[in-house]
Amino acid sequence: MPKRLAYSLPDEVLEHVFSFIQSDKDRNVVSAVCKSWYEIERWCRRKIFVGNCYAVSPKMVIRRFPQVESIELKGKPHFADFNLVPDGWGGYVLPWITEMAGAYPWLEEIRLKRMVVMDESLELIAKSFKDFKVLVLASCEGFSTDGLAAIAASCKNLRELDLRESEVDDSSVHWLSHFPETYTSMVSLNISCLGSDEVSFSALERLVSRCPNLRSLKLNRAVPLDKTANILRLAPQLVEFGTCTYSAELRSDVFSNLAGAFSNCKELRSLCGFWDVVPDYFPAIYSVCSRLTSLNLSYATIQSPDLIKLVSHCPSLQRLLVLDYIEDSGLEALASNCKDLQELRVFPSDPFDAEPNASLTEQGLVAVSLGCPKLQAVLYFCRRMSNAALVTIAQNSPNLTRFRLCIIEPNTADYLTGEPFDVGFGAIVVHCKDLIRLSLSGLLTDCVFEYIGKYAKKLEMLSVAFAGDSDLGLHHVLSGCESLRKLEIRDCPFGDKALLTNAAKLETMRSLWMSSCSVSFGACKLLSQKMPRLNVEVIDERGPPDSRPENCTVDKLYMYRSVAGPRFDMPPFVWTKDEDLALRLSP
Amino acid sequence: MEVGVKMGMKGGGDEVGGKEKEKMGYEETELRLGLPGDGEVVRKRDFSHTVDLKLNLISTSPTDDKDKNIVPSHLDPAKPPPAKAQVVGWPPVRSFRKNMLATQKSSGSEDSGEKAAFVKVSMDGAPYLRKVDLRMYKTYQQLSDALAKMFSSFTIGNCGSQGLLKDFMNESKLMDLLNGSDYVPTYEDKDGDWMLVGDVPWEMFIESCKRLRIMKGTEAIGLAPRAMEKCKNRS
Numbered sequence: 001m002p003k004r005l006a007y008s009l010p011d012e013v014l015e016h017v018f019s020f021i022q023s024d025k026d027r028n029v030v031s032a033v034c035k036s037w038y039e040i041e042r043w044c045r046r047k048i049f050v051g052n053c054y055a056v057s058p059k060m061v062i063r064r065f066p067q068v069e070s071i072e073l074k075g076k077p078h079f080a081d082f083n084l085v086p087d088g089w090g091g092y093v094l095p096w097i098t099e100m101a102g103a104y105p106w107l108e109e110i111r112l113k114r115m116v117v118m119d120e121s122l123e124l125i126a127k128s129f130k131d132f133k134v135l136v137l138a139s140c141e142g143f144s145t146d147g148l149a150a151i152a153a154s155c156k157n158l159r160e161l162d163l164r165e166s167e168v169d170d171s172s173v174h175w176l177s178h179f180p181e182t183y184t185s186m187v188s189l190n191i192s193c194l195g196s197d198e199v200s201f202s203a204l205e206r207l208v209s210r211c212p213n214l215r216s217l218k219l220n221r222a223v224p225l226d227k228t229a230n231i232l233r234l235a236p237q238l239v240e241f242g243t244c245t246y247s248a249e250l251r252s253d254v255f256s257n258l259a260g261a262f263s264n265c266k267e268l269r270s271l272c273g274f275w276d277v278v279p280d281y282f283p284a285i286y287s288v289c290s291r292l293t294s295l296n297l298s299y300a301t302i303q304s305p306d307l308i309k310l311v312s313h314c315p316s317l318q319r320l321l322v323l324d325y326i327e328d329s330g331l332e333a334l335a336s337n338c339k340d341l342q343e344l345r346v347f348p349s350d351p352f353d354a355e356p357n358a359s360l361t362e363q364g365l366v367a368v369s370l371g372c373p374k375l376q377a378v379l380y381f382c383r384r385m386s387n388a389a390l391v392t393i394a395q396n397s398p399n400l401t402r403f404r405l406c407i408i409e410p411n412t413a414d415y416l417t418g419e420p421f422d423v424g425f426g427a428i429v430v431h432c433k434d435l436i437r438l439s440l441s442g443l444l445t446d447c448v449f450e451y452i453g454k455y456a457k458k459l460e461m462l463s464v465a466f467a468g469d470s471d472l473g474l475h476h477v478l479s480g481c482e483s484l485r486k487l488e489i490r491d492c493p494f495g496d497k498a499l500l501t502n503a504a505k506l507e508t509m510r511s512l513w514m515s516s517c518s519v520s521f522g523a524c525k526l527l528s529q530k531m532p533r534l535n536v537e538v539i540d541e542r543g544p545p546d547s548r549p550e551n552c553t554v555d556k557l558y559m560y561r562s563v564a565g566p567r568f569d570m571p572p573f574v575w576t577k578d579e580d581l582a583l584r585l586s587p
Numbered sequence: 588m589e590v591g592v593k594m595g596m597k598g599g600g601d602e603v604g605g606k607e608k609e610k611m612g613y614e615e616t617e618l619r620l621g622l623p624g625d626g627e628v629v630r631k632r633d634f635s636h637t638v639d640l641k642l643n644l645i646s647t648s649p650t651d652d653k654d655k656n657i658v659p660s661h662l663d664p665a666k667p668p669p670a671k672a673q674v675v676g677w678p679p680v681r682s683f684r685k686n687m688l689a690t691q692k693s694s695g696s697e698d699s700g701e702k703a704a705f706v707k708v709s710m711d712g713a714p715y716l717r718k719v720d721l722r723m724y725k726t727y728q729q730l731s732d733a734l735a736k737m738f739s740s741f742t743i744g745n746c747g748s749q750g751l752l753k754d755f756m757n758e759s760k761l762m763d764l765l766n767g768s769d770y771v772p773t774y775e776d777k778d779g780d781w782m783l784v785g786d787v788p789w790e791m792f793i794e795s796c797k798r799l800r801i802m803k804g805t806e807a808i809g810l811a812p813r814a815m816e817k818c819k820n821r822s
Contacts, residue, residue: 079676081679081681081682082675082676082677082679082680082681082682083675083676083682084675084676086717086737087717087718088717139681139683165681165683193683275687298684299684299687299688301688347680347684348678348680349688351678351680351685381678381680406678406679408678410674410677439679463679465677465679490676490677541736541737542736
């Protein structure tokens with residue numbers, strides 16, 4: 001009876017039902033029900049997410065989904081953020097833009113992360129998509145203000161331009177002035193990564209004044225303080241604002257102008273920027289503090305007392321990013337003031353100094369876990385930790401979904417007992433049943449991986465460094481973590497056995513990164529041969545790996561599942577199984 | 588999700604297991620850092636040993652047994668603690684953030700020791716640019732080794748016996764160099780002038796170097812007069 005009902009529904013009705021299904025996972029499940037649902041679904045899917053741009057080719061995507069309006073692509077592996085992926089590795093977006101230019105003339109949104117975007121790509125976007133609305137370039141590189149000028153000049157309906165943490169080359173073009181006077185559609189603009197030469201302040205002011213729908217504006221560092229007030233007065237409707245440079249000393253006229261401007265911003269909920277901020281200016285934002293839900297002070301080099309004062313004005317805070325200058329005392333204040341806190345990130349002010357320069361220990365995090373029942377996401381850099389603290393945190397924050405702890409000195413043991421942190425992280429995975437992301441640090445044996453494999457059943461991403469004793473550690477993770485999608489490992493004694501034993505698992509994951517481990521070239525070759533839908537890339541700057549014995553370990557290994565086959569845009573220091581490439585490698 | 592294909596344990600296992608023994612010996616051939624007096628031992632946990640010179644290579648011992656017999660160098664009274672060097676990519680702080688904080692510190696504080704100094708490195712004939720943080724190195728030799736490694740696939744056979752960097756103190760050696768086809772590192776300084784790497788003391792170099800370019804000796808000949816002058820001034 002149900003089967004007949006399904007077939008008796010006209011396509012339009014099914015399509016309408018499907019339109020309520022937004023998540024990719026659900027859409028994928030829907031398309032697997034039967035052939036007709038697959039057909040209907042593929043014609044009405046409008047949003048595509050490709051977590052690894054090399055997992056599938058643009059042509060394949062276009063063939064299956066002919067009417068796409070929004071695409072999100074990710075390129076380099078996560079460890080590229082820490083300079084572990086050499087320049088030139090790949091992640092070029094141009095082939096995608098080229099194909100989509102022809103196939104998706106009505107494409108509206110492009111979101112890219114860790115990809116190489118050249119001006120040519122931006123120019124192609126500008127001229128190919130008539131109704132282009134959203135461009136997000138997160139941690140991208142390869143483009144200059146020339147490319148931005150092309151976007152500004154041609155995209156009449158652009159709503160969002162977000163360059164978060166990208167590297168932009170300055171070509172000395174005043175790109176902001178390329179937005180025509182008739183352009184008024186900006187809703188979200190993030191230019192915080194740009195240098196001082198790349199933004200003309202007067203062009204910015206004119207742009208802001210003619211865009212009444214502007215909700216989010218993140219300025220770059222070079223905008224002077226007195227100009228900040230002007231901008232705010234032009235856009236009192238802002239919900240999210242990224243401030244700029246604060247001047248060296250307090251000037252009362254600038255202060256009162258700023259305070260007045262902020263007090264007009266009744267919708268403001270999120271603040272960031274605060275580079276070079278002088279704490280005397282903080283009272284200028286007190287009028288908005290009570291409504292703030294998100295505060296990013298992670299570039300503000302101010303000390304604990306001033307941070308405490310500020311934070312105590314923000315009872316609605318849900319998200320706080322801050323430097324370790326906040327210290328344990330500041331986190332205790334946070335714990336008692338901000339009961340709605342969901343996300344905390346504490347960054348190191350001096351990551352390379354062996355000695356701590358701020359009194360931030362495990363106590364701060366324990367205080368937050370005790371005081372903030374809604375805590376879900378933690379990123380915490382510290383120099384000292386204990387298993388007891390980790391157990392307390394785990395017990396107090398069972399709702400954690402993301403827990404990333406970085407004990408700065410590798411192989412640091414529990415400072416109270418001298419033990420490894422197996423038990424502490426074990427408690428985290430036992431108590432936090434919804435944990436989807438975990439980063440480990442400190443002294444760790446194979447035991448912690450046994451706990452992770454046994455209990456972390458929802459874990460999707462695991463980052464490991466300087467941990468473990470043997471292949472058994474890796475084996476526990478690969479054989480136990482059912483939901484694992486991304487695994488990144490550096491400087492661990494994991495080798496061939498665990499990988500080869502769990503080879504099939506590798507195809508169920510998005511990707512695996514291993515650098516400075518003990519995987520041999522022979523094992524890489526074997527995996528390549530046996531697993532045709534796994535791209536095994538050996539990244540080795542010492543020269544072609546087949547110039548060394550097969551039992552030599554590889555420097556870096558990046559493996560990812562792919563239906564697109566091997567890629568052809570690899571630099572010489574990347575080896576894969578394609579025979580022809582061996583010829584390319586010789587100088 | 589079941590693990591269907593069992594790769595290792597039976598048939599392939601011997602192949603892998605058999606290699607275990609050999610693996611223990613491979614370290615001898617493995618590129619290692621060996622600080623003077625270090626001997627043959629590579630300690631997996633003692634990461635501070637294993638970083639200094641190489642950009643991306645940290646050698647680790649794959650087996651446990653060695654670990655138990657090792658006295659970590661910081662406890663071994665015979666060895667002075669190695670100079671603390673930066674491990675690449677650790678702690679995992681994004682470059683964006685590192686650069687931001689570094690610029691802030693240098694504008695305010697006395698200690699600019701941790702300021703990152705990333706410069707682009709291009710090599711004639713190479714299809715892509717690289718970037719290096721000059722503050723990762725303490726001497727020209729370290730930089731030279733790192734550059735040689737970075738562009739090794741192109742410079743095999745072209746480096747000459749002394750690596751990329753030659754002794755610029757000697758006029759005739761300099762002329763030989765500039766006439767040959769060996770690669771020569773050059774840099775653009777704060778004033779926009781292109782100079783031969785090695786002409787000023789290291790500290791001064793990292794302050795003034797804006798970008799690096801590795802070019803063929805014959806092309807660097809235009810830089811010769813200035814370099815010659817410097818040679819003359821020194822002697």
